[in-house]
Amino acid sequence: MESPDYLRTLAEIVRIHDRQPPPEYWELPMAGWEFLQTFPYLFGLDVILMDEGDKDFAAVVRSAVTDEHPYCHERAAAYATEAQRALVLFPGPDALAERLSWATRIRLQELVATVNDHMQQEHS
Template identity: 35%
Template sequence: MTEPTDIRCTAGVLAQLVDLAAAARNPGAEPLENELQRFSRLVQDSPTTAWVMPLDAVAALLDDLAEETRTDAFAARPRIFRSRLAHAAGNEPVDAFLRSLAEILRAPWFAACPDIRELPLAPWEARARFSLLDSFASLTAAGESPQEVVAMDHPDCHGRIAALAGELQRVLYMFPGAGALDAAFARVMPAVTHARLRLLLDAVHAHFAEHH
């Protein structure tokens, strides 16, 4: 059984960063700097996330883990986490690698992230940002009507449906043209298209107007 102290190594921000860094070592993968900039963009685009876990706090967690790698406590961390971290570090000592990540996150230039037009969405970032969007668009792509999928949560529409409305509005604002939106999501979320999002948004508005 996983100990409670291992949660930060199996879920959450440290586990996500280690996974991104490890994946960047794979042949043909994008540079780690690109993935870190996507991570920074994701954190800063959400006022709630930026308040709960600012980049300086993430850097402090990395420094703390770097210190721990030199102690017996690190050996008790999940083996798969330690293996992923070693892969991410490559030929660099693990503690030095973690400190280098922390330095990047603290660097003043790092806060100026490229927008999605400059640095396209990666699959993991799309899932983190627009999971509801993908779920509902996939249902409509499978043949469900937008009205049916929007009505699924009724009468508790203040939760997922209200959040879905926000995701729909945000994406349609970010990519005002059908071509740009479809191109941005074709690789990461094929079910997400401009036409489907417009139909879903119309269904949300109609549902709220009629029932709420």
């Protein structure tokens, strides 16, 4: 390939890529270590849910938060923050279900609501 042809082809490829919008966060692959760094508390909640599998989801979240009471604000804030972040970064109905089977959009919203209820009842 001649130099002018090569440069023309390269310029066309650059223009094509420049026209495409950058991918959304949920379209990018996430390695296991990235997931653990981004959502450590949700991953930890997954372990609690496995141990308490026969209980209602909201009851498990409530007990995970209240077991730390009166120092529950750190854990509660971490759960709510990570759940909200997951809802924003992974907006589909499955949310994080690819990594955590329970972490659908509905369950993440339920987690946030349960934490908010606890904080309003016990700390306001």
